[in-house]
Amino acid sequence: MTPNRMTPDVLVNGQPTTSLPIDDRGFRYGDGVFETIHVCAGAPEFWHAHLQRLRLGAERLKLAWPEERRLTAEAQQLLAGSVDGVLRIWLTRGPGGAGYRPVAGQMPTRILRFSPSPAAPLSDVATRGVSLRVCQTRLGQNPALAGIKHLNRLEQVLAANEWDAPDIEGLMLDPSGNLIEGTKTNVFFIREGNLITPDLTQAGVAGIVRKIVLEEAAHTDIPVAIRPIRLAEALAADECFLTNSLIHLWPVRDLDGKAFAIGPKSGEFSRRIAARALKSRGF
Amino acid sequence: MTPNRMTPDVLVNGQPTTSLPIDDRGFRYGDGVFETIHVCAGAPEFWHAHLQRLRLGAERLKLAWPEERRLTAEAQQLLAGSVDGVLRIWLTRGPGGAGYRPVAGQMPTRILRFSPSPAAPLSDVATRGVSLRVCQTRLGQNPALAGIKHLNRLEQVLAANEWDAPDIEGLMLDPSGNLIEGTKTNVFFIREGNLITPDLTQAGVAGIVRKIVLEEAAHTDIPVAIRPIRLAEALAADECFLTNSLIHLWPVRDLDGKAFAIGPKSGEFSRRIAARALKSRGF
Numbered sequence: 001m002t003p004n005r006m007t008p009d010v011l012v013n014g015q016p017t018t019s020l021p022i023d024d025r026g027f028r029y030g031d032g033v034f035e036t037i038h039v040c041a042g043a044p045e046f047w048h049a050h051l052q053r054l055r056l057g058a059e060r061l062k063l064a065w066p067e068e069r070r071l072t073a074e075a076q077q078l079l080a081g082s083v084d085g086v087l088r089i090w091l092t093r094g095p096g097g098a099g100y101r102p103v104a105g106q107m108p109t110r111i112l113r114f115s116p117s118p119a120a121p122l123s124d125v126a127t128r129g130v131s132l133r134v135c136q137t138r139l140g141q142n143p144a145l146a147g148i149k150h151l152n153r154l155e156q157v158l159a160a161n162e163w164d165a166p167d168i169e170g171l172m173l174d175p176s177g178n179l180i181e182g183t184k185t186n187v188f189f190i191r192e193g194n195l196i197t198p199d200l201t202q203a204g205v206a207g208i209v210r211k212i213v214l215e216e217a218a219h220t221d222i223p224v225a226i227r228p229i230r231l232a233e234a235l236a237a238d239e240c241f242l243t244n245s246l247i248h249l250w251p252v253r254d255l256d257g258k259a260f261a262i263g264p265k266s267g268e269f270s271r272r273i274a275a276r277a278l279k280s281r282g283f
Numbered sequence: 284m285t286p287n288r289m290t291p292d293v294l295v296n297g298q299p300t301t302s303l304p305i306d307d308r309g310f311r312y313g314d315g316v317f318e319t320i321h322v323c324a325g326a327p328e329f330w331h332a333h334l335q336r337l338r339l340g341a342e343r344l345k346l347a348w349p350e351e352r353r354l355t356a357e358a359q360q361l362l363a364g365s366v367d368g369v370l371r372i373w374l375t376r377g378p379g380g381a382g383y384r385p386v387a388g389q390m391p392t393r394i395l396r397f398s399p400s401p402a403a404p405l406s407d408v409a410t411r412g413v414s415l416r417v418c419q420t421r422l423g424q425n426p427a428l429a430g431i432k433h434l435n436r437l438e439q440v441l442a443a444n445e446w447d448a449p450d451i452e453g454l455m456l457d458p459s460g461n462l463i464e465g466t467k468t469n470v471f472f473i474r475e476g477n478l479i480t481p482d483l484t485q486a487g488v489a490g491i492v493r494k495i496v497l498e499e500a501a502h503t504d505i506p507v508a509i510r511p512i513r514l515a516e517a518l519a520a521d522e523c524f525l526t527n528s529l530i531h532l533w534p535v536r537d538l539d540g541k542a543f544a545i546g547p548k549s550g551e552f553s554r555r556i557a558a559r560a561l562k563s564r565g566f
Contacts (some may be wrong), residue, residue: 010305019302020310022293022394027303030313061437061446093440100436100443100466110306131305140423140486141458152435153383154344157376158427158481160383161345175485183383202458203423233534282317 007080010113014074024109026092029100030151031283032108033057034202036086038245039114042079043281044087046245049070049208054091057071058149063093063108066116071110072283091149125167126270129253129262132182132240134231135159135170137150139180141202149205159183169242171255174203179229185250186210189234190265196225196237209243209273216272222265241266248273285379286502290364293396294357309375312383313434315339315391317355320370325362326564327370329528330355332491337374340431346391348374354393355566359398366524368399369529375434408450409553412536412545415465415523417514418442418453422463424485432488442466452525454538457486462512468525468533472517473548479508479520491527492556499555505548514539524549531556 008016025031035050044050051068058065075087090111096103127260137159145152159170160183171184181187186207189196195217200206217224234240240252240260251266253259291299308314318333327333334351341348358370373394379386420442428435442453443466453466462481464470469490472479478500483489500507517523523535523543534549535541 012305018306019304021302022295022396024310025440027307027310028434029440030434031437061441097451100439101447102440102444104420137427138425140428142421142423142438144420145423145437146465149566150437151311151313154314154428154433154435155310155425156383157308157314157385158344161385164384166381178295249292 007082008080009078009115010076010111011074012111013109014070021095021111023095024092025094025097025102026090026109026151030153031061031102032063032090032092032151033061033149034088034090034151035149036245037089038277039079039082039085039087040277040281041084042082044075044079044283045277046208046212046280047075049088049211049280053149053206053208054089057150058091058108060144060148061093062102062152063091064105064214066091066108066110069131071112074110074112076283078112082114082116085114086246088113088115090151096203105230125250126247127262128167129251129260130242131168132171132187132242132252132255133163133168134256135162135172135183137162137172138175139203141174143202146203147200147206156183169250169252173231177230179231179234180204182242185244185247188213188241188243188269189229189237190239191233191237194223194225195265196227196229198229199227207243208245209248212276213243213269213275216269220268239263239265241269243273248277290361292361292362292398293394295394297353297357298390298534303392303394304378306378307375308380308385309373309434310394313436314344314385315346315373315375316344316432317371317373317434319528320372321560321562322362322365322368322370324367324563325365327358327362327566328560328564329491329563330358330497332494332563333372333528336432336489336491337372340433341374341391343427343431344376344433345385346374347388348390349374349393354395357393357395359510359566361395365397367398368397369398371398373434406535409530411450412534412543413453413525414451415470415525415535415538416446416451417539418445418455418466420445420455421458422455422486424457426485429486430483430489439466439499444493452533452535456514460513462514463487465525468527468530470510470525471496471526471552472520473522474516474520477506478548479510479512481512482510490526491528492531495556496526496552497557499552499559503551512549522546522548523549524552526556531560
């Protein structure tokens with residue numbers, strides 16, 4: 001708890017607490033979905049887009065959907081008096097069921113948590129760029145789980161454990177060698193004036209800022225392609241950048257020894273994302 | 284808690300409790316492994332084999348390994364005065380880390396739970412057999428996670444949610460159409476006198492009773508093959524059976540409309556498993 005706030009940091013089904021019952025299926029099986037939301041000056045960015053993806057994830061997992069105004073009210077309670085930080089929302093299937101088989105119609109467990117931002121989180125990375133490296137850990141393919149932000153994240157944990165430098169992001173491939181995403185970011189390439197990003201119908205998380213980039217690209221004269229990408233094609237790109245809800249956009253300075261230009265397109269998308277984020281602030 | 288026992292039902296790092304901190308990585312990412320152990324007359328079956336697999340899973344995930352005598356002492360405390368039931372052991376990476384990236388060398392969280400058995404759980408299935416049906420949900424391939432019993436179980440949850448009859452087990456395939464396992468069981472086929480079971484190096488959980496079956500087969504004149512199996516080959520089998528630590532062995536009476544013989548081999552392995560389980564009881 002931050003010392004100057006009187007609000008709780010975690011709400012589970014509306015109650016201040018810091019723990020979860022052992023029999024919650026979120027713990028037992030990773031049976032749930034979550035969102036990681038950037039909070040600026042006490043206001044969430046892209047709130048409606050996050051809720052929409054949470055709902056899509058719930059539908060895919062056949063989780064019941066809680067009242068949205070309740071989720072909103074709980075988020076508002078948690079952010080009251082806050083400044084900058086991260087709001088996380090988890091929705092799990094709750095306790096019960098016969099082993100893996102869930103109980104039909106059960107209301108999910110809602111968990112909301114606010115964490116104040118760490119001071120000066122890698123601010124120069126946004127201008128200097130990060131190094132991207134290919135992870136050995138692969139992302140298994142499963143169309144039923146692709147695109148949503150579910151709680152089965154062991155592949156990302158193993159991949160993130162492959163290196164320990166803060167300015168390196170791991171690039172994850174599927175078992176056939178198609179590029180999918182960074183361990184915590186989506187990836188974009190600029191090649192001959194085209195914006196190219198991996199198809200995520202078999203693996204990967206379809207990020208909120210990825211969606212914003214694709215929407216913004218439609219307002220420019222940059223042709224967009226969402227399709228399978230091989231490493232060889234990626235290495236022939238002119239620019240490369242990464243996105244997620246907390247960092248917005250990081251340019252990539254190199255991948256496997258191949259150097260990319262930093263800008264101009266990454267700069268343009270960075271400005272567009274920042275403008276959209278500012279406009280989206282609030283509930 | 285069962286009314287006639289004075290012992291707790293759950294121990295988390297040795298302390299009686301029923302909840303887990305929200306920031307435990309077992310919940311946040313499914314960052315951990317578990318075991319489901321059959322308890323008969325207060326004694327665990329295949330204790331050493333379960334500990335061995337738990338340890339293999341911990342090594343694969345690069346979890347630190349707790350003192351085995353501590354795990355054993357906690358299990359003994361939990362089973363004191365118990366009769367029949369299920370002992371579950373979870374080992375998670377605990378709290379902390381920078382997002383997906385774990386903190387090096389952190390001691391894992393130990394969670395042990397005892398649940399008394401439900402009365403008469405499907406006792407006739409062991410003689411009548413179950414129906415096996417092919418699930419639409421596929422098992423993604425990942426050699427880094429294959430074989431171990433980790434906490435990322437959404438694929439099993441979705442598969443188990445495809446039907447709702449207690450005498451049907453779902454058969455899961457990988458994305459290329461290779462048979463891997465049941466949603467909660469391993470699968471074996473008998474064809475022309477050979478015992479065949481899927482290769483689990485790309486997906487699936489290598490069950491304790493599966494290991495026992497393979498060990499016992501070596502004491503018979505039945506040739507064993509562990510390799511990829513397609514549905515067409517499975518449908519041409521003479522017998523089929525399923526195994527796990529709680530049911531030991533269930534014969535399969537049919538798969539997608541094709542009927543299998545119940546016995547004689549399933550009966551022989553059933554007797555051999557029961558004898559090994561009895562011999563293994565205790566710590």
